[in-house]
Each structure stands twice: as C-alpha cells, then as structure tokens.
Amino acid sequence: MLTTTVQGRTWNFSHAIGHLSISAEGFLFPYSVVTTDSGFMYVLSRAPDPKEDDGNKRSQPNFKRIGKWKLEDEYISDFAQNDIIWPVSLAVDEKGFLYCTDEIKNMILKYNSEDQKVFEWGVEGSAEGQFSKPAGIASDLAGHLYVVDAGNHRIQKFTSDGHFIHCWGEFGSERGQFNDPWGITVDSQGFVYVADWGNDRVQKFTGDGEWLQIFGVSSPDALRLNHPSDVAVDSEGDVYVADWGNKKVQIFDSDGEILTSLHGDATEFSRSALNFLEVNQDYYKAFKRAKDKSRLGVFARPTSISVTKDDRIIICDATRQRLQVYDKEKGYMDPEYNL
Amino acid sequence: MTITAEFSLISHLLRRAGLGSSYDELQEYAELGYEAAVEKLLNPKSNPNFDYYEFIRRHPQADGPPGLLPGQMKYFYFLLNTKRPLEEKMALFWHQVFATGYSKVNDPESMLSQMDMFREEGMGNYRTLLIKLAQDPAMIFWLDNNENHKNAPNENWGRELLELFSLGVGNYTEEDVYECSRAFTGWTAEARMPVFPYGRHPWKFEFRSEDHDYSEKTFLGHTGNFDGEDIIDIILEQEACPRFIARHLYNFFVEDEPQVPAWNIEPPNNPEAVEYLADLLVESNYEIKPVLRELFNSDFFKESAYKRVRSPIELIVGTLRLAEDLIGPDPRVQEAVYQPGFMGQELMDPPSVEGWHTGKEWINSGALVKRVNFVSDTMSDVTLPGVKKIIGRVAEGSATMSPEVLVERCLEFMGPLPVKDKTRQELIDHAMEHGEVGWDEDSYEDSAEKAAVMLALIASTREYQFG
Numbered sequence: 144m145l146t147t148t149v150q151g152r153t154w155n156f157s158h159a160i161g162h163l164s165i166s167a168e169g170f171l172f173p174y175s176v177v178t179t180d181s182g183f184m185y186v187l188s189r190a191p192d193p194k195e196d197d198g199n200k201r202s203q204p205n206f207k208r209i210g211k212w213k214l215e216d217e218y219i220s221d222f223a224q225n226d227i228i229w230p231v232s233l234a235v236d237e238k239g240f241l242y243c244t245d246e247i248k249n250m251i252l253k254y255n256s257e258d259q260k261v262f263e264w265g266v267e268g269s270a271e272g273q274f275s276k277p278a279g280i281a282s283d284l285a286g287h288l289y290v291v292d293a294g295n296h297r298i299q300k301f302t303s304d305g306h307f308i309h310c311w312g313e314f315g316s317e318r319g320q321f322n323d324p325w326g327i328t329v330d331s332q333g334f335v336y337v338a339d340w341g342n343d344r345v346q347k348f349t350g351d352g353e354w355l356q357i358f359g360v361s362s363p364d365a366l367r368l369n370h371p372s373d374v375a376v377d378s379e380g381d382v383y384v385a386d387w388g389n390k391k392v393q394i395f396d397s398d399g400e401i402l403t404s405l406h407g408d409a410t411e412f413s414r415s416a417l418n419f420l421e422v423n424q425d426y427y428k429a430f431k432r433a434k435d436k437s438r439l440g441v442f443a444r445p446t447s448i449s450v451t452k453d454d455r456i457i458i459c460d461a462t463r464q465r466l467q468v469y470d471k472e473k474g475y476m477d478p479e480y481n482l
Numbered sequence: 483m484t485i486t487a488e489f490s491l492i493s494h495l496l497r498r499a500g501l502g503s504s505y506d507e508l509q510e511y512a513e514l515g516y517e518a519a520v521e522k523l524l525n526p527k528s529n530p531n532f533d534y535y536e537f538i539r540r541h542p543q544a545d546g547p548p549g550l551l552p553g554q555m556k557y558f559y560f561l562l563n564t565k566r567p568l569e570e571k572m573a574l575f576w577h578q579v580f581a582t583g584y585s586k587v588n589d590p591e592s593m594l595s596q597m598d599m600f601r602e603e604g605m606g607n608y609r610t611l612l613i614k615l616a617q618d619p620a621m622i623f624w625l626d627n628n629e630n631h632k633n634a635p636n637e638n639w640g641r642e643l644l645e646l647f648s649l650g651v652g653n654y655t656e657e658d659v660y661e662c663s664r665a666f667t668g669w670t671a672e673a674r675m676p677v678f679p680y681g682r683h684p685w686k687f688e689f690r691s692e693d694h695d696y697s698e699k700t701f702l703g704h705t706g707n708f709d710g711e712d713i714i715d716i717i718l719e720q721e722a723c724p725r726f727i728a729r730h731l732y733n734f735f736v737e738d739e740p741q742v743p744a745w746n747i748e749p750p751n752n753p754e755a756v757e758y759l760a761d762l763l764v765e766s767n768y769e770i771k772p773v774l775r776e777l778f779n780s781d782f783f784k785e786s787a788y789k790r791v792r793s794p795i796e797l798i799v800g801t802l803r804l805a806e807d808l809i810g811p812d813p814r815v816q817e818a819v820y821q822p823g824f825m826g827q828e829l830m831d832p833p834s835v836e837g838w839h840t841g842k843e844w845i846n847s848g849a850l851v852k853r854v855n856f857v858s859d860t861m862s863d864v865t866l867p868g869v870k871k872i873i874g875r876v877a878e879g880s881a882t883m884s885p886e887v888l889v890e891r892c893l894e895f896m897g898p899l900p901v902k903d904k905t906r907q908e909l910i911d912h913a914m915e916h917g918e919v920g921w922d923e924d925s926y927e928d929s930a931e932k933a934a935v936m937l938a939l940i941a942s943t944r945e946y947q948f949g
C-alpha cells in the first residue's frame with residue numbers, strides 16, 4: 144500500500160533514495176538525516192568500524208561520512224570522514240550550521256555550510272556540559288541546541304557555541320526520567336520531544352525541561368513502542384516516531400493518540416540503485432531470479448526521521464541502506480461513496 | 483581467601499563448559515556449588531543474556547552485516563558478552579564439528595543464522611540438529627546440495643554427512659554415499675535477493691519435489707524409498723554414530739584426541755569414557771543435555787584440568803573476560819576479531835569442512851608468539867577493570883608482600899593456575915629483582931605495575947596455554 148489515509152490525513156509514499164554503497168550516491172548504515180530550509184539534506188553514514196591493513200589480512204577502510212544532498216535526490220559531496228568515530232545524530236541550526244554528535248569522542252562537532260569543521264566541544268563525564276555517549280541533537284528557532292546525553296540519561300541545553308545553559312533528567316522510568324535516550328526534536332513552538340529508547344516511549348517537555356506528555360505507553364499492546372530511536376513533528380503537530388525495535392514508523396496526533404503506522408513502501412528501486420543495477424547486470428539478474436521479494440520495501444531498522452517545512456517525511460532505513468520518502472497530503476477529505 | 487578444591491573445579495568448569503570468566507563471575511558460580519553450577523550452565527534460558535538491542539544500537543553493522551568482518555565481529559561479541567556460557571560453547575562445538583566457511587558461502591548473515599541455530603539446538607536433540615543442518619542454506623551452499631539433482635546427484639553433502647558429521651571413515655561404503663546423496667536431492671536453498679542494492683535478506687530452505695529422487699535406495703543395509711530424514715534415522719541406528727559424537731564431545735570438553743581423520747586408525751585416549759558417553763547418547767535418544775550433565779559431573783572431566791591446549795578462541799576470549807576488556811559495545815571489537823585468525827582459528831571461516839585441527843596443532847612458532855603477546859599485553863594493562871580488580875585482590879589485607887607471596891597470590895587469581903616448580907621458581911626469581919612490594923597509598927601504583935608485570939609473565943607461561 145503506497146498511500147495511507149486516516150482521520151483526514153494522507154501519507155503518500157514518494158520514493159527511495161540511495162543504496163548500499165561505500166561512497167558517493169549511497170549510504171552505509173544511514174543513521175541520521177536532517178534537512179535544511181534551503182533545500183539540502185545531510186545524511187550520516189555510521190558504517191562499520193575501520194580496520195587498517197597490517198599486511199596479514201583483509202583491511203576495512205573508513206567509510207564513515209556525512210553526505211550532502213539536494214532534497215531532490217541529488218548527491219553533492221561527502222565530508223567529515225576523518226572526524227568521526229561513532230557518530231550518532233545530526234542537526235542544523237537556523238543559521239545553517241550543521242552539528243554532529245559522536246558517542247565515542249563524547250563531543251559535538253560543528254560544520255559550516257562549506258562542510259568545514261569550525262568548532263567542536265565536549266569531554267567525557269557527568270558534570271554539567273560533559274557527556275557520556277551523546278546521541279540525538281536538535282536546534283530550536285532561537286538557536287539553542289538540545290543534546291541527548293544518553294549515558295547520563297539526561298538532556299543538556301547549550302548555546303550554538305557550546306556554552307552550557309541547563310540540563311534535566313536522570314536514570315529511571317518515572318516522568319521526566321530517562322533510560323538511554325536516543326533521538327530528539329524541537330517543534331515550531333519550541334516543545335522538545337525525546338525518544339526515551341530504553342523506556343519504550345517518547346516524552347514531551349517545554350524548552351526549559353518541564354515535563355508535559357508521554358507518547359506510546361497507553362497504546363494497545365500490539366502498538367506499544369519498542370525502543371524508539373527518533374521523533375519528528377510536522378507542521379500540523381502530528382508526531383512521527385521511529386519505532387526501531389518494531390521496524391516501523393508510528394504516527395501520533397498531538398494528543399498522543401495513534402493515527403497509523405508506516406511499514407515502508409520502497410518496492411521500486413531508488414534512482415541510484417537503478418544506476419548501480421544498470422552497470423552491474425549480474426545483480427539485476429539475481430534480483431529477478433529471487434523468489435521472495437515481499438520484504439523488499441519494508442523498513443529493516445528505521446533510525447532517524449526528518450520532516451521538511453512542507454511536510455515531506457524522510458526516514459533513514461538504516462539496515463536497508465536507503466532513505467524512504469513520504470509526502471503528507473494536507474486538507475484531504477474522503478470522497479463521497481456515491482460519487 | 484582460601485582457594486578450595488571446589489573453587490578450582492568450578493574455575494575448570496567455566497573454562498571448559500564456558501569461555502572463561504571474570505573473577506566476580508567465578509565467585510558467583512562458586513557460591514552455587516559445583517553441581518548447581520553445572521545445572522545453571524545446562525539451563526541457559528533461565529539466565530537473561532546480554533542486551534542485544536544495546537549491542538546493535540551501538541554496532542548497527544551487526545544487524546545486517548554486508549561483509550565478513552562485521553559478521554565475525556557479531557560472533558565475537560557473542561563470545562565475549564554471553565551470559566549463557568555453555569549455550570555459546572556448544573554453538574562453537576557444533577561450528578567445529580559441522581564446519582562451514584564464509585570463504586565459499588560469502589554471506590555472513592546466513593553463517594550467523596547457522597550459529598543462531600546452533601545456540602538454539604546445540605543442547606537439544608542431535609537428530610533435530612542434523613535435520614536443521616541439512617536444511618540450513620549456508621550448509622546447503624557450502625556442500626553443494628543446491629547442485630544435488632535427481633538426474634545428476636552431487637555427493638558432497640552426502641559424503642560429509644557420513645564422514646565428518648555422524649559416522650566417521652570406515653563405517654559406510656561408496657555406494658552408501660551415493661544412495662545417501664540421492665535421498666537429499668531437491669533439498670536446496672531458494673534463490674534469494676542479492677547483497678546489492680539493499681543488503682542481504684534471509685536465505686530460506688526450499689524442497690523442490692520435482693528435483694527429488696523418489697525411487698528406491700539401499701543405504702547401510704536398508705532398502706526403501708528414503709528421503710533425507712529417513713537417511714538420518716538410519717544413521718542414528720548405527721553403533722558408530724554415538725561413538726563418533728561422543729569422541730567429539732570428549733575431544734572438545736575433556737582431553738585432546740588425535741585429529742579426526744585419524745580416528746579410524748587411532749583408538750580414543752580413554753575408550754571407557756567415550757563408550758560411556760556413547761551409551762548415554764543412545765539411552766537419551768540423542769538428547770545432548772543429559773550427556774553433558776553426566777560428562778561435567780564425571781571424574782574423568784573433573785580430573786582433566788589444564789590437560790587440553792586452549793584453542794585460540796578459548797585463550798583470547800578467556801583472557802579478555804578475565805581482564806574484563808572489550809565487554810559491551812566498543813569500536814575496538816572490530817579490530818580484535820583478527821586475533822583468532824592470527825592464531826589459526828578464523829571465526830566462521832575454518833580451513834575446510836574438516837574444521838580446525840586442535841590440540842598441539844594450535845601451537846606453532848608463529849601462533850605461539852601471537853598467543854603469548856596477546857595474553858601478556860592484555861594482562862599487563864593496569865587500566866583494564868579485571869586487571870585492576872585482580873591486583874586489588876592480590877593486595878587485599880597486606881601492607882607488604884614478599885616475592886613468594888606475590889607470585890602465589892597472582893597465580894591464585896589467574897585461574898587458580900597450577901604451575902610446575904621450575905616455572906614458579908622463575909616467577910619468584912623475577913619478583914625478587916624488586917624485593918618486597920608495599921601496598922600502602924604511596925607505593926600502591928608502583929606495586930600495581932609490578933603485579934601487572936607478574937600477571938603478564940604468568941599469562942606467558944607454558945601452563946597458561948592449557949585450559
């Protein structure tokens with residue numbers, strides 16, 4: 144099913160982007176995607192850890208990178224290969240600076256729009272401004288940065304040049320507590336949503352950390368979130384949760400009621416995958432010969448979601464090495480049956 | 483603390499029936515007592531395993547590895563982090579017996595699925611295991627059963643099923659191999675999606691009835707219209723079968739036997755023990771768990787400490803678990819997966835269907851240097867949690883310590899490891915170069931370094947190569 148309609152809202156599957164590739168027009172475990180208002184998209188390839196060739200055995204080069212794309216599926220460049228070890232998440236601020244968290248370096252790296260690193264900060268620890276496995280990162284309209292400090296089970300708020308403002312949260316499963324949280328987003332009103340990964344829920348806060356709401360725990364068992372990795376909000380307030388453990392995306396209304404789930408619809412190849420197959424006919428033949436193609440389009444492990452200002456929803460389908468893109472149709476009305 | 487005989491025995495149990503342990507883990511098992519420790523190992527499902535979600539969150543490449551190295555990394559992570567040591571050890575046992583290699587299969591996910599099957603069925607019923615093995619896509623491709631057709635039988639799987647997986651050389655004829663192979667025609671793996679452009683999808687068994695030979699076969703004296711399952715049932719009736727598996731169990735858990743190809747000419751080191759295990763297999767209708775229970779509670783097992791050469795995996799994983807290094811997600815795990823290969827045991831890629839040659843064949847001049855360097859480097863690193871804890875225990879309750887006591891206490895916490903008098907004297911001679919060590923606040927750091935050197939020296943001894 145390529146169109147999902149529920150309660151006056153419709154999501155149309157648009158296309159897939161990328162394929163398994165060590166460079167350029169593809170990804171290697173795309174872990175985070177973020178879009179800019181100027182029509183660009185950054186995609187973080189987490190990639191396997193490198194192994195230098197010591198002359199004995201196979202080597203494994205470093206394929207970790209941030210890819211810069213135009214939103215219309217046009218690859219531009221890769222960068223940051225030598226800066227990152229275990230990168231987790233990307234964010235773009237209102238001035239166009241890009242931020243990347245690294246959970247091994249315990250740092251935040253800041254890049255300008257020319258892909259040059261301009262600043263980095265962070266040390267390991269649990270004091271204010273220090274990190275333990277920083278994960279999700281998001282920027283609000285005022286330029287503040289919110290960093291998920293996963294290992295310390297808290298959220299830290301910074302200025303865009305890394306000055307600590309305040310933090311909230313601790314380990315636990317009560318309201319306002321966290322268990323190894325992962326993704327984060329800030330909506331247009333400045334509310335903060337956190338994917339509380341280890342507690343199987345999403346929590347909503349004010350920008351100052353005041354607890355507001357929980358998503359996902361009151362759902363029927365079959366729809367309970369399972370280790371959500373990321374969250375995003377569209378222009379109408381609908382909330383998208385990457386339900387990583389259940390390999391789907393769940394959509395909630397702003398009251399926390401489940402609207403529907405997306406399971407992935409990329410049954411057609413992406414442009415870059417088609418280009419690959421065109422020059423690698425053996426793979427195309429192998430694909431044609433394959434018996435069971437039923438799971439070709441479904442999400443294998445959605446890790447990150449980005450929503451553009453015109454409500455295009457871009458989902459990192461990490462283990463399938465691609466992005467899946469949906470468009471939300473606004474003001475949709477079901478036609479009368481007797482038309 | 484005083485090291486009791488039972489404590490030493492449980493340490494032996496965790497090395498053989500598990501993959502070694504940290505000292506804390508050893509103490510936990512020791513508190514249970516020996517027989518209860520055996521039961522805990524035999525019932526892995528009652529112990530929650532490590533957090534798999536945490537693992538693949540931080541190592542996403544393990545969730546669908548596109549190459550050998552991420553696949554090996556996933557397997558290695560299981561070995562290092564398992565809370566179900568015997569389940570993992572039995573998976574390694576079957577990986578050794580039913581050796582399947584990435585070098586041909588070229589698909590880490592299928593190899594890892596086979597390992598999952600070994601974890602699930604490894605202590606279950608041998609008949610079930612053989613049927614699942616015959617239907618395992620990695621095995622089917624590894625031994626060419628996808629090329630085994632009604633009108634053109636391929637004997638590779640049929641031969642190895644008899645020679646290496648169940649009976650051993652000398653217990654069947656060439657005609658039996660041919661007839662066995664005919665019974666497995668049509669047992670194949672479906673055409674699956676290629677690795678590009680979106681990564682691997684699971685590979686599934688497929689039975690193609692149009693390619694199966696339904697005509698009569700004569701196999702090991704039986705005649706009928708046999709299919710694969712019938713063949714396995716006939717194999718299980720053979721006297722050679724329980725003896726063959728029993729000898730594998732003895733070789734893996736008790737004492738180094740001659741290499742498998744020599745088993746038809748070299749008798750077992752302990753024929754009574756092998757016969758005892760074989761009888762148990764028959765009595766239990768080929769259930770593996772009851773046999774393991776008797777094996778671990780037997781005198782011949784309890785008396786076998788430090789009489790087997792540790793395989794590279796046992797040496798590396800045992801040392802890392804003792805030092806508590808690379809436990810949990812860590813980018814260095816990817817680097818460490820090379821170590822077993824350097825010492826002759828590349829995970830998921832054995833040299834042939836015969837598996838690895840074991841015992842003294844693990845040791846050669848190149849491998850020995852790698853083995854000694856690895857364990858001494860690890861145990862001399864005072865920053866590692868397990869090394870720190872050992873040193874803390876060595877120092878406990880003493881303001882100063884003579885070289886003799888330092889050596890004795892380090893040996894206690896490294897196993898306990900019994901060493902020959904000559905080895906002990908060499909260790910003491912080294913310790914005497916520094917004289918007494920003090921454990922007060924001012925001298926602790928310096929003494930800890932000296933103790934770590936002693937741990938590294940102990941890890942470098944001949945005795946530590948055995949387990």
